[in-house]
Amino acid sequence: MATMRDIKGRIRSVTTTKKTTKAMNLVSSAKMARARGKLNAASPYFSLVRRAISDILKTDAKLIEHPAFEGFRTIKKTLVVVIANDRGLCGGYNANITKLAANLAVQLSDEGKEVAFITIGNKARDFMRRSGANIVKSYFGISESPSMEDAREIVEEIVEQYENGDYDEVYVCHTQFVSAISYIPTALRLLPMSAEDFKDEDDRKIDIMKFEPSTEEVLSYAIPKYLGTAMFECMITSAASGQGATMTAMDSATENAENIISDLTLMLNRVRQAAITQEISEIVGGANALS
Amino acid sequence: MAEKSKKFRLRIVTPAKTAVDKNVDMVIMQTVDGQIGVLSGHEPLTTVLGIGTLRYYDDEKIERVALLGGFTEIGQTEVVVLADIAEHPDEIDAERARRAEERARKRLKDKAEGLDYLRAELALRKSLVRQEIMAGPLTSEKK
Numbered sequence: 111m112a113t114m115r116d117i118k119g120r121i122r123s124v125t126t127t128k129k130t131t132k133a134m135n136l137v138s139s140a141k142m143a144r145a146r147g148k149l150n151a152a153s154p155y156f157s158l159v160r161r162a163i164s165d166i167l168k169t170d171a172k173l174i175e176h177p178a179f180e181g182f183r184t185i186k187k188t189l190v191v192v193i194a195n196d197r198g199l200c201g202g203y204n205a206n207i208t209k210l211a212a213n214l215a216v217q218l219s220d221e222g223k224e225v226a227f228i229t230i231g232n233k234a235r236d237f238m239r240r241s242g243a244n245i246v247k248s249y250f251g252i253s254e255s256p257s258m259e260d261a262r263e264i265v266e267e268i269v270e271q272y273e274n275g276d277y278d279e280v281y282v283c284h285t286q287f288v289s290a291i292s293y294i295p296t297a298l299r300l301l302p303m304s305a306e307d308f309k310d311e312d313d314r315k316i317d318i319m320k321f322e323p324s325t326e327e328v329l330s331y332a333i334p335k336y337l338g339t340a341m342f343e344c345m346i347t348s349a350a351s352g353q354g355a356t357m358t359a360m361d362s363a364t365e366n367a368e369n370i371i372s373d374l375t376l377m378l379n380r381v382r383q384a385a386i387t388q389e390i391s392e393i394v395g396g397a398n399a400l401s
Numbered sequence: 402m403a404e405k406s407k408k409f410r411l412r413i414v415t416p417a418k419t420a421v422d423k424n425v426d427m428v429i430m431q432t433v434d435g436q437i438g439v440l441s442g443h444e445p446l447t448t449v450l451g452i453g454t455l456r457y458y459d460d461e462k463i464e465r466v467a468l469l470g471g472f473t474e475i476g477q478t479e480v481v482v483l484a485d486i487a488e489h490p491d492e493i494d495a496e497r498a499r500r501a502e503e504r505a506r507k508r509l510k511d512k513a514e515g516l517d518y519l520r521a522e523l524a525l526r527k528s529l530v531r532q533e534i535m536a537g538p539l540t541s542e543k544k
Binding site: 148151152154155158159162165166258318319320321322323327328331332335339342 | 412414415416417418419432433434444445446447448449472474476481483485
């Protein structure tokens with residue numbers, strides 16, 4: 111039987127843990143709010159860039175002779191970008207996203223493609239390395255609060271490699287933000303682009319559209335912008351859902367700590383009661399023996 | 402503008418925010434090929450923007466926005482400007498822009514080893530646009 115001292119010690123330690131998880135819960139909920147704010151501020155830009163591309167595609171189907179669109183080469187080498195958190199303590203978040211990436215890799219290599227990975231976030235790197243993936247580059251320190259510049263830099267490098275023929279296909283594994291407690295791990299095919307990707311926009315009619323300096327130049331300006339935007343969107347929704355996952359995990363950790371504390375307090379009271387009872391019976395026994 | 406012109410919707414959107422969303426009379430902006438003025442009923446046009454000042458006329462007011470790269474889609478009913486960065490005059494730190502100009506000029510003059518010429522030139526142009534917009538309307542802009 112545990113002594114009162116042991117139990118008191120455990121209660122103290124669990125209380126400290128609870129304070130920590132509570133604080134982490136508050137911090138991540140603030141960070142999530144910030145990421146959501148960024149997401150909301152950027153979403154008009156996202157949808158308008160998509161719409162602009164969609165409009166360009168509507169004007170003239172022949173335009174899709176840009177190399178960023180599909181149908182120009184057979185796909186042999188695939189690059190998968192995996193976005194996860196820098197840190198753990200977020201429930202199954204990192205595991206869910208890397209599992210999706212690993213399944214995608216299996217599927218791709220079954221199709222006879224070579225697969226390489228770029229990881230964003232320490233945990234993405236750790237998990238993917240453990241599953242024996244071929245990681246060509248890792249970024250960290252940007253998952254939590256991604257900026258448009260980060261996204262552009264990453265995409266520029268990827269586009270260059272795509273143009274050089276290092277890769278024929280690029281996927282981005284990220285999570286869509288649904289709510290603080292819910293996210294959907296998703297694999298988005300960034301390259302090659304498909305005209306189908308832009309079909310779901312509203313059915314606006316574009317009769318004639320002029321392009322200056324030329325259609326090619328507008329398209330080769332707009333496509334990298336779109337890719338940077340798409341990457342940024344992936345990173346920012348991942349950041350928001352990653353913080354959401356941390357928040358939920360820390361919330362349930364705090365709740366667990368509370369349960370443990372109440373169990374321990376109950377146990378402490380029992381032990382104290384038992385000790386008192388024993389003391390009384392000893393005194394009574396001693397008194398009886400004397401009389 | 403003697404007679405009342407028809408207004409159209411102007412939206413200037415960046416990844417960080419929606420900088421402008423209002424009905425205006427006219428927009429003048431800097432494309433890679435030179436300045437372009439847009440009135441209501443302009444033919445649909447998509448064009449790449451340079452680094453420069455965008456001016457829009459709303460009744461008698463002239464508002465100025467610094468645009469640092471982007472493209473614009475002029476549609477039948479609205480003009481959408483998708484900019485990398487859009488700044489109103491009151492958002493610009495004049496001192497910082499001036500220092501940026503000095504830095505860029507110095508780099509271009511020194512021609513240091515491994516100088517990213519394009520990048521320095523770009524920084525210089527951005528700082529100049531930022532300062533130009535602070536200086537207030539040019540006389541040629543008066544109606």
